[in-house]
Amino acid sequence: MSQPAEIDIISVSKKYGPTTAVDAISLKIPAGAYCCLLGPSGCGKSSTLRMIAGHESISQGDIRLGGKVVTDFPPAKRGTAMMFQSYALFPHMDLIDNVAFSLKMKGVEKGERRARALDMLKLMQMEPYASRRPAQLSGGQQQRVALARALITDPEALLLDEPLSALDPFLKIRMRAELKRLQKNLGITFVHVTHSQDEAMALADLIVVMNDGRIEQAAHPREVFERPATAFVARFMGDHNVVSGRVTGHRDGLVTFEVPGGPELAAVGRPMEAGRAVDVAIRTDRVRIGAPEQEGFGFTGIVSNIEYQGASVKISAAGAGIEDFTVIADDTAFFARPIVIGEAIPLSWAARDALVLGRLDS
Known part of the structure; x- marks a missing residue:
């Protein structure tokens, strides 16, 4: 051989x-x-x-x-x-x-x-x-x-x-x-x-x-x-949401950034100059339905689609400056408090579950 x-x-x-x-x-x-x-x-x-x-x-x-x-x-x-x-x-x-x-x-x-x-x-x-x-x-x-x-x-x-x-x-x-x-x-x-x-x-x-x-x-x-390297990898692998914005600052190992027409958020990353365009990946399975806890971030989204997938439910939502956002919810938790298309729901996640991505043009 x-x-x-x-x-x-x-x-x-x-x-x-x-x-x-x-x-x-x-x-x-x-x-x-x-x-x-x-x-x-x-x-x-x-x-x-x-x-x-x-x-x-x-x-x-x-x-x-x-x-x-x-x-x-x-x-x-x-x-x-x-x-x-x-x-x-x-x-x-x-x-x-x-x-x-x-x-x-x-x-x-x-x-x-x-x-x-x-x-x-x-x-x-x-x-x-x-x-x-x-x-x-x-x-x-x-x-x-x-x-x-x-x-x-x-x-x-x-x-x-x-x-x-x-x-x-x-x-x-x-x-x-x-x-x-x-x-x-x-x-x-x-x-x-x-x-x-x-x-x-x-x-x-x-x-x-x-x-x-x-x-x-x-x-x-x-x-x-x-740890997807770029926005394309994060989207193609399907396990991360990608949110784009402009850097506003850096504190405690987190890059803060503002979504155009939307909220100010933060993600794990090295210091970057203010005003720079940035892509951030947020794990779909780490997003929770509910208001942010202490040190958490989020926004209010309008539910656009719901797909039952057996052990989980895939929820698609959109909010101010964020057009396409996915949540993977546990099926038991979802059916204990069902959601309907068109409903406004608070979505949140811990800053450690958001990651600054590289850009091919940077």
Whole structure:
């Protein structure tokens, strides 16, 4: 089995004519890490993955794999394997021949390649289906075969392009656990493209949030969740409200700021000059319905939407200078004192649950 490889992306850009899909990104993915490239459609994550694989040329910059510059190497010489979103299995071949195909292309003798393919199918718990063709399998089973085919080349890094997107919600959760188990057992570097925040949080030990061809934040999932680096990350991860205003001062480790047409609030942050524009993230699950307690902050909001989510209720509200604000309330507390759309409610939080965010232009 190959040793896992560190992947080093050095000032890499990808341009399609006048359009910049990936804009001078730099990133180190540690050997043996499970890295998820996360972001909305068109943010550059799939282009980045394809450049690592060698399926897309690099307009500028370099990619190192295990300390070796692979920028100009063809895919087969890089030590990576790629699993495509469509799985791309050959419909006329049985599973053994599908999995063994890359070995056949390398001239490996038939008996050896079929034996190795059967070992890979065992690893994926697909041995009983070895003589079947892809059309006779479920989506989850096809995915396992595609994984076996990618891994038979003994790669230093496995690259996965939205591998769970075609599966139903129940199967997605099962396959997430399978991917995590597989990566831990094999110990190789996984780089996984997804637009699902839940998927990235469940799988990764390194989340790379991308937007408009750039990296907004690359960190452990807990860091991304608890300390989003920018307003985009806070909004995209969906667990923070973002409130914008102008700095009015600083006291006791808190930045005070004024929301245009709204209240003066405070958040944890380093001293900043008065009058500077600032974005502040406030955890949705730390907001309470009720007047601020001592050292707390808040405003009165008009409820615009209510969504029951089982263990919790998502309440959307708007107030002076604050257009879109979310509260995640415990279902028991909500139904003990129900709220209706159009109602004015006091919302509050502790200053420590508000965080000054960075800005890409600052």
